[in-house]
Each structure stands twice: as structure tokens, then as C-alpha cells.
Amino acid sequence: xxxxxxxxxxxxxxxxxxxxxxxxxxxxxxxxxxxxxxxxxxxxxxxxxxxxxxxxxxxxxxxxxxxxxxxxxxxxxxxxxxxxxxxxxxxxxxxxxxxxxxxxxxxxxxxxxxxxxxxxxxxxxxxxxxxxxxxxxxxxxxxxxx
Ligand code: RB5
Numbered sequence: 331x332x333x334x335x336x337x338x339x340x341x342x343x344x345x346x347x348x349x350x351x352x353x354x355x356x357x358x359x360x361x362x363x364x365x366x367x368x369x370x371x372x373x374x375x376x377x378x379x380x381x382x383x384x385x386x387x388x389x390x391x392x393x394x395x396x397x398x399x400x401x402x403x404x405x406x407x408x409x410x411x412x413x414x415x416x417x418x419x420x421x422x423x424x425x426x427x428x429x430x431x432x433x434x435x436x437x438x439x440x441x442x443x444x445x446x447x448x449x450x451x452x453x454x455x456x457x458x459x460x461x462x463x464x465x466x467x468x469x470x471x472x473x474x475x476x
Contacts, residue, residue, distance in 0.1 A: 331389040331454065336379035337363035338372040340396025341438025344446060348392060351447040363394065376404035380411050383432065391433040392450070402435035409474045412467070419444055419452040426456035428463045 333352060337345040345363050352359050362378045364370050372395040383391045391413075395401040398415045405413035413433035414425030417440070425431040434453050436446055458464075 332358045332360070332387060333390060333392060334360045334379050334382045334388050335363060335392040335394070336361075336375040336401075337394035337438070338370050338375050338396070338401065339364060339367045340372075341394035341436075342367055344436065344438035345394050348394075348446060348450055351450070360388075372401040373404040376401050376413075377408070380405055380408045380433070384408075384410060390431075390453075393433055393435045394438055395435075396437055396439040398435035398437035398440065402433075405433055405435070412470065416449055416453065417442065419449060422449045422452035423456040426453055427459045428466075430458040430463070430467050 335345060335349060342365060349359050349361055360382065362382060363375055376393055379391050379393055393401040393405055393413060402413045402415040405411045411433055412429060412431045413435050414429055414431035415435045416422040416425050422434065425434055434450070436449065442449060
């Protein structure tokens with residue numbers, strides 16, 4: 331898969347962990363996040379990754395900040411982006427199966443009960459179920475027109 335990733339200063343170590351794992355699994359990763367812990371603003375990181383994603387050629391994107399909250403809120407303001415803030419294997423799978431999320435967000439300062447790489451793998455292994463879920467995702471797209 332081809333994946334774009336961005337992070338703020340609150341998730342440098344998590345980003346490194348996820349990028350190393352993705353590359354070890356043979357995926358291509360475009361890293362638009364920061365690699366040092368000097369402060370940056372998470373909305374700027376969201377815009378960078380989402381703009382790159384919208385150019386096309388990506389399977390999905392990953393956004394990381396201290397909690398995953400701010401960067402997912404920012405990403406979801408961008409038309410066409412459905413960024414799911416996931417916390418475990420269940421929410422990661424459902425983000426794709428029901429919501430057809432094209433971004434996932436996690437937090438570098440959050441203690442997860444699963445390894446973040448396992449959470450990411452659960453998202454990557456899941457498939458959008460379509461049907462009634464496609465109708466609901468379509469209604470989300472309609473909201474962007476209001
Ligand atoms: C940065 O201090 C922090 O606010 C940010 O990483 C994120 O947690 C915001 O939601």
C-alpha cells in the first residue's frame with residue numbers, strides 16, 4: 331500500500347514506530363510529519379497530509395498528535411476526508427468496515443491496550459462493507475455541500 335503520514339511534536343516516537351513497521355511490511359510511506367519535538371500546529375500537519383492524499387495514488391493516510399483528537403478534528407473539516415480516531419482493534423476495524431475512513435488518527439501520548447502497529451494492522455486488514463454503510467457515508471458527503 332501507499333500511505334501518507336503526518337504528525338505533530340506530540341507523536342514523533344509513535345510516527346517513527348509506525349513508519350518503521352509499515353516499511354518492514356513492504357509498504358511505501360510518504361512522511362510529511364515532523365521528526366523533532368519542536369512545537370508545530372496539528373492543523374497544519376493535517377492539511378499537509380490531506381492535501382497530499384487528495385492528489386491521488388494513496389490507499390489511506392495516518393495522522394498523529396498527542397491525543398489524535400485535534401488532528402482528526404482538523405482533518406474532518408477538509409472535504410472528502412473521513413478521519414477516524416481509533417483506540418483499539420475494534421474501532422480500527424469498524425473505521426473501515428462501516429465508515430470507509432480514508433485516514434486514521436492516533437495519539438502519541440495515549441496508552442493503548444494493543445500495540446499501535448496492531449491497531450494499524452486491524453484497520454489495514456479490514457474491508458468496507460458497503461450496502462447500508464455506503465448510504466450513510468454518502469450522507470456524510472452530502473453534509474459537506476451544506
Ligand atoms: C500539543 O501539545 C497537543 O495539543 C496536540 O498534540 C494534540 O494532542 C491535540 O489534540
